[in-house]
Amino acid sequence: NAGVTQTPKFQVLKTGQSMTLQCAQDMNHEYMSWYRQDPGMGLRLIHYSVGAGITDQGEVPNGYNVSRSTTEDFPLRLLSAAPSQTSVYFCASREWGQRILNTEAFFGQGTRLTVV
Amino acid sequence: EDKVVQSPLSLVVHEGDTVTLNCSYEVTNFRSLLWYKQEKKAPTFLFMLTSSGIEKKSGRLSSILDKKELFSILNITATQTGDSAVYLCAALFGAGSYQLTFGKGTKLSVIP
Numbered sequence: 458n459a460g461v462t463q464t465p466k467f468q469v470l471k472t473g474q475s476m477t478l479q480c481a482q483d484m485n486h487e488y489m490s491w492y493r494q495d496p497g498m499g500l501r502l503i504h505y506s507v508g509a510g511i512t513d514q515g516e517v518p519n520g521y522n523v524s525r526s527t528t529e530d531f532p533l534r535l536l537s538a539a540p541s542q543t544s545v546y547f548c549a550s551r552e553w554g555q556r557i558l559n560t561e562a563f564f565g566q567g568t569r570l571t572v573v
Numbered sequence: 574e575d576k577v578v579q580s581p582l583s584l585v586v587h588e589g590d591t592v593t594l595n596c597s598y599e600v601t602n603f604r605s606l607l608w609y610k611q612e613k614k615a616p617t618f619l620f621m622l623t624s625s626g627i628e629k630k631s632g633r634l635s636s637i638l639d640k641k642e643l644f645s646i647l648n649i650t651a652t653q654t655g656d657s658a659v660y661l662c663a664a665l666f667g668a669g670s671y672q673l674t675f676g677k678g679t680k681l682s683v684i685p
Contacts, residue, residue, distance in 0.1 A: 563618075564615040564617075566615050
């Protein structure tokens with residue numbers, strides 16, 4: 458079982474460059490989300506989606522874009538990278554609707570991004 | 574503002590010790606509390622708690638929820654070096670649109 462797959466695992470960007478972090482899940486989960494994790498800050502929600510064509514902002518959305526064209530994929534785009542976006546990014550998926558109350562979130566292995 | 578607070582933020586113990594990690598929450602429309610273990614990679618699921626007073630157990634780990642006092646504890650008995658990790662708790666809350674908010678984590682270090 459692949460679960461949640463993130464690519465790339467590591468990335469170094471120059472300030473002002475753009476890139477897309479990929480996330481794919483094979484569990485047919487309707488809910489997908491992106492978190493960033495910084496030292497001492499826990500996991501903070503960037504954007505989430507409750508199904509194809511539906512996205513919404515989380516706690517720290519500025520500087521990031523998302524789209525959801527299929528159930529499986531939820532890419533995160535950095536439009537113009539800044540050093541403040543240096544972080545570890547995790548994609549997560551889970552059930553939606555009433556099923557969410559009885560199931561946990563599954564996480565990808567993370568992308569370590571450094572912006573210089 | 575909805576929030577989840579974990580304590581302590583870090584803890585160093587010797588192998589064989591018993592530890593208790595704390596998680597308090599203050600969210601609207603609380604649904605469940607989840608515990609994860611993170612060892613330098615993706616968080617892995619430990620427990621989901623939805624009812625007060627019912628202990629969940631997995632080997633040397635156990636957890637319980639108090640919905641009246643708005644907190645949960647994670648106990649680890651007879652700690653081993655393999656228990657060294659960051660332990661995250663998260664509150665699932667909302668009505669219709671569910672959010673999962675994480676605490677900052679407790680970094681546990683178990684030394685031989």
